Amino acid sequence: MDSISLLQETSTTPEALEAELDALESEMPNIQARAANMFVLAGAWAERHDAIVAAAPPAALEAVEARLRRIGIRWGMMPGARMTAQFPALPAAGDTSTP
Numbered sequence: 001m002d003s004i005s006l007l008q009e010t011s012t013t014p015e016a017l018e019a020e021l022d023a024l025e026s027e028m029p030n031i032q033a034r035a036a037n038m039f040v041l042a043g044a045w046a047e048r049h050d051a052i053v054a055a056a057p058p059a060a061l062e063a064v065e066a067r068l069r070r071i072g073i074r075w076g077m078m079p080g081a082r083m084t085a086q087f088p089a090l091p092a093a094g095d096t097s098t099p
Contacts, residue, residue, distance in 0.1 A: 012055040020055070021067055024048050028075050045077045 031048075035041035049068055056064040072078030 012057065014060065017052070017056060017060065017064065020052055021064070021071070024052065024068075025071050028071070032075065042077065045072065045075070049077075 073080035
């Protein structure tokens with residue numbers, strides 16, 4: 001599914017929206033590899049981002065924008081900290097053992 005067909009649908013189903021988000025996430029390496037420079041990459045990202053947001057129903061918009069933000073952070077398209085390591089969970093209150 002491409003961003004053009006997603007925009008042409010009048011009622012985007014949650015499954016179609018999820019498929020478009022999954023496709024964007026899996027295609028980001030190819031989009032990045034084909035981009036001649038950062039401006040081309042940013043343009044391609046913005047086009048896909050805007051198409052997905054436009055197709056999202058109002059009830060799902062917040063979740064869609066949050067997922068797009070995470071994808072964008074991962075690929076350097078949006079500001080935010082990338083997590084590069086896993087941190088152990090905080091110990092429970094009163095737990096004195098070391099992790």
